[in-house]
Amino acid sequence: MSGYWSGILAILAINIIFAYGIFVTATAGQLNLGGAGFMAIGAYGAAMLGEQLGWTPALTVPAATLLTALVGIGIAFPVLRTRGVYMVLATFAFAQVVTGIILTQPALGGAMGLVVTEYVDLPVLLGVAAAVTIGVFWLTATRLGLAMRALHDDELVAVLMGVPARAVQVAGFAIGGGLAGLAGALYAHHFSFVEAQYFSPLLSIYVLLFVLIGGTQTAWGPLVGASFFTIVPELLRIGGSWRYVVFGVMIVAMMMFRPEGMVTRTLLARLMGRRRHADAG
Amino acid sequence: MPDEALLTVAGIGKAFGGLRVVDDVSFTVPRGGRLGLIGPNGAGKTTVFNLISGVYPLDAGTITLDGKAIGTLPPRDRVLAGMARSFQNIRLMPHLSAVENVMLGQQARASGLGALLTPIGWMPRGRWRRDAEALLAEAGLDIDPGDVVSSLPYGIRKKIEVVRALASRPKLLLLDEPAAGLNPAETAELARFLRKIAEGGTALLVVEHDMGFVDEVCDRVVVLNFGKRIYEGSMAGARADALVREAYLGADAA
Numbered sequence: 001m002s003g004y005w006s007g008i009l010a011i012l013a014i015n016i017i018f019a020y021g022i023f024v025t026a027t028a029g030q031l032n033l034g035g036a037g038f039m040a041i042g043a044y045g046a047a048m049l050g051e052q053l054g055w056t057p058a059l060t061v062p063a064a065t066l067l068t069a070l071v072g073i074g075i076a077f078p079v080l081r082t083r084g085v086y087m088v089l090a091t092f093a094f095a096q097v098v099t100g101i102i103l104t105q106p107a108l109g110g111a112m113g114l115v116v117t118e119y120v121d122l123p124v125l126l127g128v129a130a131a132v133t134i135g136v137f138w139l140t141a142t143r144l145g146l147a148m149r150a151l152h153d154d155e156l157v158a159v160l161m162g163v164p165a166r167a168v169q170v171a172g173f174a175i176g177g178g179l180a181g182l183a184g185a186l187y188a189h190h191f192s193f194v195e196a197q198y199f200s201p202l203l204s205i206y207v208l209l210f211v212l213i214g215g216t217q218t219a220w221g222p223l224v225g226a227s228f229f230t231i232v233p234e235l236l237r238i239g240g241s242w243r244y245v246v247f248g249v250m251i252v253a254m255m256m257f258r259p260e261g262m263v264t265r266t267l268l269a270r271l272m273g274r275r276r277h278a279d280a281g
Numbered sequence: 282m283p284d285e286a287l288l289t290v291a292g293i294g295k296a297f298g299g300l301r302v303v304d305d306v307s308f309t310v311p312r313g314g315r316l317g318l319i320g321p322n323g324a325g326k327t328t329v330f331n332l333i334s335g336v337y338p339l340d341a342g343t344i345t346l347d348g349k350a351i352g353t354l355p356p357r358d359r360v361l362a363g364m365a366r367s368f369q370n371i372r373l374m375p376h377l378s379a380v381e382n383v384m385l386g387q388q389a390r391a392s393g394l395g396a397l398l399t400p401i402g403w404m405p406r407g408r409w410r411r412d413a414e415a416l417l418a419e420a421g422l423d424i425d426p427g428d429v430v431s432s433l434p435y436g437i438r439k440k441i442e443v444v445r446a447l448a449s450r451p452k453l454l455l456l457d458e459p460a461a462g463l464n465p466a467e468t469a470e471l472a473r474f475l476r477k478i479a480e481g482g483t484a485l486l487v488v489e490h491d492m493g494f495v496d497e498v499c500d501r502v503v504v505l506n507f508g509k510r511i512y513e514g515s516m517a518g519a520r521a522d523a524l525v526r527e528a529y530l531g532a533d534a535a
Contacts, residue, residue, distance in 0.1 A: 141402030143384070143391055143409075146377070150385050153374040160334055162360040162389035162449065217376055265376060265429055 010122050010190050012230045013129035014183045019210040019222035020136045021179030026216045027140065028172035029152035030080075033088045035180050035207040037095030040199035042068045042181025043188040044102060047114045050189070057120050061185045068181020069174045076173035080166065095204055102196040113195030120189035128186060132179060137219045139175070148172055152216075180207075213254050215261020224262050286345075287312045287484050288364075288453050293332055293342030293352075295325075302328045304508040305341070310453060315475075315485045317499035317516070319492070321528055324505040326488040327369055330457050333486075334366050335359050347452060360389045365446040366455035369488075371438050373430045379441050380426035383413035386448030413448060420444045420474055436467045443471070453484045460494045472497045492516070504528065 018039060025032045032038075045064035049055045055063070079090045102108045139145050147168045150158040159165050188194045206229065214225020232250070236243035254262065288310040295303040303325045310316045318326050331337045333344055335356035344352040351359045365386065373382050384401055387409055391397070401409045414426050420440055430438055439462065446454055459475070460468045468491065475498045479485055489495050495502060496516045504512035504519055506528035512519050519525050 138400055138403075141400035142398050143388070143401055144397040146381060146385055146401065147388065147397075149377060149381075150374050153376055154372055156336065157368070157372045157374070158385070159356050160336070160360065160366060161385050161445070162357050162392075163385075164357060164392075266432070269427075269429065 006122050008230065008234055010125050012227060013122075013125040014187050014190070015207070015210065015226040015230050016129045016223060017132045017186065018180055018183035018207050019214070019226040020132055020219075021176045021181075021183060022207050022211045023176075023216060023219070023222040024136065024139065024148075024179065025172045025176035026211055027145070027152060028148040028169050029155065030169060030172060031088045031208065032091045032173075032176060033204050033208055034075075034091035034093075034095035034098075036199040036201065036203040037091075037098035038068050038072065038177045038180035039184035039187070039203070040095075040098050040102060040194075040196070041071055042184030043194045043199070044108055044114070044184075045181065046185035046188045047116045047194050048108070050116060050118050051114065057118050057185075057189045060118070061120070061182065061189065064185035065178050065182040068184070069178030071181075072173040072175075072177020073170055075177070076170040079173070080169055092201065092204065095199070095201065099196045099199055102199075109195070111196065113193055116188045116192050116194060118189055119192060120186060122190075125186055125190055128182070132182070133219070133223060136179075136222075140219045144168065144171065209251070213251065213261060215258075215263040217260065217265045218263055218268060220263040220268070221261050228262070285311045287314070287347055288333070288486065289343075289345040290329070290333065291343045291345075293329070293344065294340045295328055295332055295337060296340055302508050303332065306505065306508070306510050307342075308503045308510065308513060310484050310486050312452075313479065313482050313484055314501070315479050315499045316487070317495040317502040318486060318488045318505065319490075319495060319502055319519070320505035320511075323507075324528075325508040326505055327457055328508075329505070330366060330455055330486075330488060333359075334364065334455060360449060360451075361392075363452035364455060365389075365449045365451035365453075367442040367446050367457055367459060369457040369461070371435070371442055373438055373442055373445065375431040376429065378427045378429050379417060379422075379424055379433065380410065380413045382430055382441060382445050383416060383426075383448045384409055386445035387413065389449040416444050416448055417441070421470060436463050439463060440467075440471065440474075443474075447478065447483070451483060453486060454478065456485065456487045456489075458489055459487065460489055460491045468494055492520075 018035065022032050022035050042064045045067045046060040049060040049063055075094055079087055082090050103111055147163045150163055151165055151168060155165060210225035210229050211222050215221030233243060233247055236246055239246060286309040291307050292305050293303060294305055306329060318329060320326055332339055339352050343350060346362050346364060349362055351362050401407055404410055417426055422437060422440055424437060430441060443456065443459055460471055463471060472494055475485060487499055502516050502519050503510055504525050511524045511528060512522050
């Protein structure tokens with residue numbers, strides 16, 4: 001495999017894990033536009049633990065994931081006091097605070113970034129992405145996942161059915177934050193370098209688009225969305241600088257024709273119904 | 282017999298702005314009883330439901346369920362104490378399937394981390410799923426339990442709401458206009474189903490405009506008008522009561 005394609009596969013694996021982080025929170029009805037902030041905490045957490053304490057990735061990656069999950073819990077309480085667009089802005093502001101802190105702290109490398117010496121190779125990234133994918137499918141099949149989807153649809157009714165709303169929403173932020181942090185930690189160890197500029201608002205917007213355009217109704221959505229957003233722009237490279245225009249038009253068309261995302265439950269039901277039908281016939 | 286009371290509502294009140302929507306309302310639902318809550322539009326019936334289930338905080342009065350004061354508890358704790366409700370306008374989760382909606386109703390029986398992390402969606406023969414499907418079948422719902430509810434007809438969705446509320450195995454079931462929008466055949470079938478539930482020991486508190494339905498399902502009625510209780514007793518008695526007639530038909534007609 002060429003270096004070019006293995007680089008794209010690495011980004012794809014990281015994007016899938018990152019997208020699932022945003023998806024889990026979105027499943028419970030919360031839009032997180034601070035994805036880059038959580039990813040940055042995971043990346044810098046792993047980098048610092050590796051460089052300062054000499055931990056290996058087998059330790060830094062889980063520790064950074066746990067750290068980001070705890071930050072997710074901490075941030076959930078103030079954020080969950082807000083609603084709708086204000087919640088989106090609150091999460092966005094959180095990410096700005098994170099990159100602001102990184103840029104002003106010399107110990108974190110400031111604008112120069114940090115070198116990460118311990119390397120994690122592509123097969124590990126792909127393996128973790130596969131495990132996260134299976135894990136999120138499992139989560140959506142659990143009663144916790146059902147409670148999350150119910151909160152997304154109708155919070156009052158979910159509460160009146162006995163769903164512990166606040167606990168489930170905080171769990172959504174913890175798991176989602178943890179996965180974004182995991183993506184960041186793997187990014188740091190694979191690309192051997194982290195800098196604050198990478199964790200820009202644009203990254204937060206992109207990952208939210210992966211999830212919203214992929215579809216939030218099933219765990220297939222982020223997988224399809226992240227793959228689409230990672231691979232299609234590369235394929236469009238043959239079109240030169242027109243690729244941005246073509247890609248932008250594709251996104252607008254998707255919003256118009258599939259506002260609930262590329263993969264919806266009705267689409268899956270139709271696909272599976274056809275298979276059942278074919279079996280019978 | 283006060284010790285026989287399952288639900289005791291005593292002197293409850295609620296005002297929105299300056300408007301007293303519910304004013305000093307009291308009634309009891311005995312264990313296994315079937316009480317109808319009726320009255321003209323705007324009488325405060327749905328507000329009483331919202332006060333009992335904890336959607337709004339009480340301004341005055343107390344609510345006791347099964348000997349436990351629940352009037353100040355959050356909604357979830359009231360569900361755990363043994364009540365469940367349906368809604369005037371269907372409020373099923375549109376993106377969930379019929380059986381998932383019913384399994385959501387089981388939530389009150391499935392607390393604890395183990396229950397939360399059981400992948401019920403992957404266990405088509407698991408006890409939660411079988412329990413939910415059995416309840417749908419018991420209600421006479423001849424549907425594919427995996428159908429997403431937004432694709433199902435109104436009458437069926439209305440009934441799934443009742444089944445979802447039942448899935449918590451409540452001691453008290455609050456139904457807000459369960460027959461609204463149903464055709465006569467569906468209404469008769471729903472009445473039969475509710476009587477069967479009541480025979481199983483579940484107490485019913487029903488808000489409904491269809492008096493024939495109330496007569497068939499309930500053994501006693503409370504009539505509200507402008508937030509106040511104006512009658513309590515049998516349905517036949519309510520029909521003959523001057524105050525009730527006046528509330529429904531206006532002072533001139535009575």
